[in-house]
Amino acid sequence: MRRRWSLAALLAALLALPAAAQPVLNVYNWADYIDPAVIQRFQRQTGIKVRYDVYDSLETLEGKLSAGRSGYDVIVPTSEPTFARLVRAGALRPLDKDKLPNLRNLDPGLMQRVATVDPGNRYGAIYLWGTVGLGIRLDKVRAIWPEAPLDGLDLLLKPENAARLATCGLAVMDSATDVLPSVLAWLGKDPNTSDPAELKAAEQALLAVRPQLRAIPGSGALLDMLATGEVCVALTYSGDVIQAAARAREGAKGVELGYVAPKTGVHLWFDLLAIPADAPDPEAAQAFIDFVLQPEMMAAITSQVRYPNAVPASRPLVAPAVRDDPSVYPPEAALARAFVPATPNQAGERARTRLWSRFRAGR
Amino acid sequence: MRRFLVLLPPFAWLLALVAAPVAILAGIALSQGAPGVPPFLPPVSLAAGWQGTLENILTLVQDGYYAGSFLRSLVVAGVSAALCLGLAYPVALGIAAAREGWRVPLLAMVLLPFWTGFLPRLGAWIGLLRDGGWVNGVLTGLGVTAGPLPLLYSDAAMYLGMVHAYLPFAVLPLTATLLRRDLAVEEAAADLGASPWVVFRTVTLPLSLPGAAAAFLLVFIPAAGEFVIPELLGPPEALLVGRVLWAEFFQNRDWPLAAALAVALLVLLIAPIRLFQRLDEGGSRRGASPPSRVGGTAADGRRPGVLR
Structure with a gap:
């Protein structure tokens, strides 16, 4: 829109x-x-x-x-x-x-x-x-699961966690470029990889939680969804989460929205x-x-x-x-763990786009 | 010479607005991608001569991914067109049967939503269907459902948006066809003892087929390339050809492949258009000759329109 x-x-x-x-x-x-x-x-x-x-x-x-x-x-x-x-x-x-x-x-x-x-x-x-990480509606997540692990991508990418939180809405922004590096880092792989086996692993990790995702919107739409409470856990840009939090507070509905940079490696x-x-x-x-x-x-x-x-x-x-x-402003320790992904070549780009559309399609 | 002058404007129009863009598109479809502005090498250049390639077209044929998206698009377009037709038929029948003074206001009611912006209407559906939206608010408020139903981002929401957007395209040609039909034929059938249902099935329906075909195609063709509605209302797995084309163009920056997809969609849609022309020709022949025959025998002073 x-x-x-x-x-x-x-x-x-x-x-x-x-x-x-x-x-x-x-x-x-x-x-x-x-x-x-x-x-x-x-x-x-x-x-x-x-x-x-x-x-x-x-x-x-x-x-x-x-x-x-x-x-x-x-x-x-x-x-x-x-x-x-x-x-x-x-x-x-x-x-x-x-x-x-x-x-x-x-x-x-x-x-x-x-x-x-x-x-x-x-x-x-x-x-x-900025960084890429999780926007979390703390109020909603706590209501479903008080002791949910709120410190990293495990919350969204471990299938058993995703299944537990699916009712309050999970989402990933629609960007192969800005999501895949964090997923690869979470798997312990090189975020810049063009190795088909490693990309396959990232695809499988994403597909494993795909049924639980409510939407895969553009980052702008995702900001709105976080602010309105349409989703309770979303992988997106840091500042978008913080903007959504400010917007939600203006709406004054007891909204508590937090941002978490993945501990497994922060995409900068x-x-x-x-x-x-x-x-x-x-x-x-x-x-x-x-x-x-x-x-x-x-x-x-x-x-x-x-x-x-x-x-x-x-x-x-x-x-x-x-x-x-x-x-x-992420603390120094988080910046030390941060990586800036490189630009894949045309073939790598196509492999990633294709992977992404399979993920979107859920097959 | 006069004839030439008369034909010149439409031909110039077709050349400038149909043939030239398609030719440019086909040219890009035959070129090789390369980094730069724009991101491809022209298929023919003064310095290098022919440097085009058929690779993009081959990719479309060989990679099942594209065939899959075409198939899904055609299914979505077919279902949308059928739903529109099913909804539009009774509406058109009603408008055609209404008294003359009523027809224009009734048609206006069909068209009125069409005159408001397309995006605000989609935005309204989002507002109605989303988790905190009106529909879910009413359902949970009345205690019908425990929590919000996932209405938005579903096939149902996508078809709702498609039907809402394209319904006038189906109502208009159907109404026009039904208004033009000769009522004396139906009257004759009724006089010969046919029940209203039999009259409808054996007379009205066959006479309206050209209008129905036009209605179906007028929805089917734009729906096949529709990008915005599945994107805003549909589920993420609605990987239609519009979306695939978008991904090739914007995400892979592969303009040649995107152009090849666009040309392929155009070629695919020419088939139903040809089919429609055949139906229309057949239909108007069928529609034109029997009434003149029946009209002759029925011209014995009885008033037409007894059915009404």
């Missing part, structure tokens, strides 16, 4: 008559992934009008960019696989570091983690990052600010990226969307409830 909305927004953007004098910046970002006040301040300060459009899956973003002339000036792809592939396909424009003084604000350690796919960090600056990902090679207004794009990378702006964004950023100077400015939440 969100996909359709963003399509409608794009259409509206195309139909809107371009204002003759005012420069326009087209930003394409994940849904629910910015503090709207930051956009307003950018518009006021620079006089550049921002047209903001959203997606809720990397597939949508990559599909549009692959067609060429997407019309976007700033995009926010995830480091692996989309950003890596866009770099390789020559679809991105190198950042002009002289015009981006605030690049210096970024944590060199985190930027180093991205340099594996973008040597010298030529094409991207970290916007936000980075979303990068980048400029498409054919961006209509790269100057405005640079101005936007530099503006966003100010500590004050990043703090506002993290406070709003509950994903950590990579600007250490923003940390003291983040709302305390978000800053001190260990599910937002």
Whole structure:
């Protein structure tokens, strides 16, 4: 549904008559992934009008960019696989570091983690990052099973546990890219494997709990389902769970929603600010990226969307409830166990997609 | 020359909006995937000459995965079309039988939901069917069920959405056909002693067959490629061709294979369209000649429409 909305927004953007004098910046970002006040301040300060459009899956973003002339000036792809592939396909424009003084604000350690796919960090600056793990409706799970093991993927992936919790709703987000690495790590295998036997093991593990899954929705839809209580255990992005928790609290129904990063190995990902090679207004794009990378702006964004950023100077400015939440900024110990999955080759990708559709189909 | 001028606009239209896109699609289906923007090599280039491949089409034929999804799509489309037809027939019969002043308001009632947005209607079904939704709320509130029933993300929910979305496509051609039929034929059958049921079975139903075929196909064809309804309301295992095509295009970024799938779906759907044309020709012949004959014998002053 969100996909359709963003399509409608794009259409509206195309139909809107371009204002003759005012420069326009087209930003394409994940849904629910910015503090709207930051956009307003950018518009006021620079006089550049921002047209903001959203997606809720990397597939949508990559599909549009692959067609060429997407019309976007700033995009926010995830480091692996989309950003890596866009770099390789020559679809991105190198950042002009002289015009981006605030690049210096970024944590060199985190930027180093991205340099594996973008040597010298030529094409991207970290916007936000996060992990993949379980969103758990603690209130509902406890009602069914008070002593349920709430510390890792065993809760969802062990068939006997899944069977016990099936009545309150289990779900896995619909993304082979962002689910398989965690499942492989849970099995004690290499998350980047292309070995058919190891992929088969992951498929069997997923199929074993498949009958208990209520849905396999897109991440955006899954956020809503967690917030409304449609599901009680879901494998999805960290910040989505924390956003869902905040939304559910607004609804005020005694909802208790927690996030758990798997102890068997945490899938770590980075979303990068980048400029498409054919961006209509790269100057405005640079101005936007530099503006966003100010500590004050990043703090506002993290406070709003509950994903950590990579600007250490923003940390003291983040709302305390978000800053001190260990599910937002994972503790050092968890980061030490974290891995950034690599991008599979075309054959490996197809094997994984095929595996995923068999899992979706339940056969 | 005049004839040429008259035919030019429709031919230009067909060329620009049907033939050209299909040709482009077929071209992509014959090309090789490669990283880049767009992610394939054109099948023919000035520098390299022919660099296309039949591999994508072969993959479709050899890999049972695709045949399976086609089959499931055709089954879902067939069931949806049959359900629509079954529901639309009595509605169309009723509208055709209504007094003239009533027909337009009745048709408007069929069409009215169709004029609201497609997605809000699906969203409404989600709101009705989900665990905390209205239907489950009423059922548990009345004590009929202990907990919420898993109504959403099921085959039933998917068919409900399909029928709701496509029902007007079935009602309209059926109503048109039933309105056009010659009532004198039915009257003659009744005069000759046929019961209303026999009249319906032996006269009305055969006369309405072309309309029924049109209704079935108008639902079947879009339903076969439907992507949104199974995705939003159906179970995750509803792996229809629309979904498979989406996965090839977006997840594997294999535009050539996705294009090959689209062309295959098009070719598959041409068969029922041809069948419909044959039925229509046969039907209009059947529909046209007997009434003129019967009309001649019945023209002895009796008023038609005694059945009503």
